Amino acid sequence: xxxxxxxxxxxxxxxxxxxxxxxxxxxxxQEISNEFGGWWSFGAIAAALIFRFTLPLTIASYFYxxxxxxxxxxxxxxxxxxxxxxxxxxxxxxVLDSAKSALTRxx
Numbered sequence: 001x002x003x004x005x006x007x008x009x010x011x012x013x014x015x016x017x018x019x020x021x022x023x024x025x026x027x028x029x030q031e032i033s034n035e036f037g038g039w040w041s042f043g044a045i046a047a048a049l050i051f052r053f054t055l056p057l058t059i060a061s062y063f064y065x066x067x068x069x070x071x072x073x074x075x076x077x078x079x080x081x082x083x084x085x086x087x088x089x090x091x092x093x094x095v096l097d098s099a100k101s102a103l104t105r106x107x
Contacts, residue, residue: 024079028057031064 025048033041044060047053062080065071071079 020082024061024082025057027064027069027079028059028061031060031068032056034064034068035060 025045029041029045032044044056048057058080062076065076065079066073069076
């Protein structure tokens with residue numbers, strides 16, 4: 001019984017992440033639609049789904065949470081930040097790794 005509960009816990013966490021992603025996607029699309037129109041929102045959704053370019057939706061989700069849901073800026077930033085929290089450290093690690101390999105090659 002405990003093994004089944006532990007196994008289903010992973011599924012519940014995955015569902016929670018999916019729900020959060022859908023909420024962030026919705027907020028970003030709504031903000032772009034409110035500010036620029038439906039066609040720009042459609043373009044941002046297409047860019048996110050086809051090219052995996054989610055930066056416009058991430059930024060727009062911050063502004064939607066701040067302006068329409070009237071959240072304080074720090075809660076809105078936490079809502080929009082998960083995508084950026086994983087990208088920035090990964091980029092820094094890649095830059096440091098390439099710098100390290102370039103320095104060890106030259107010495």
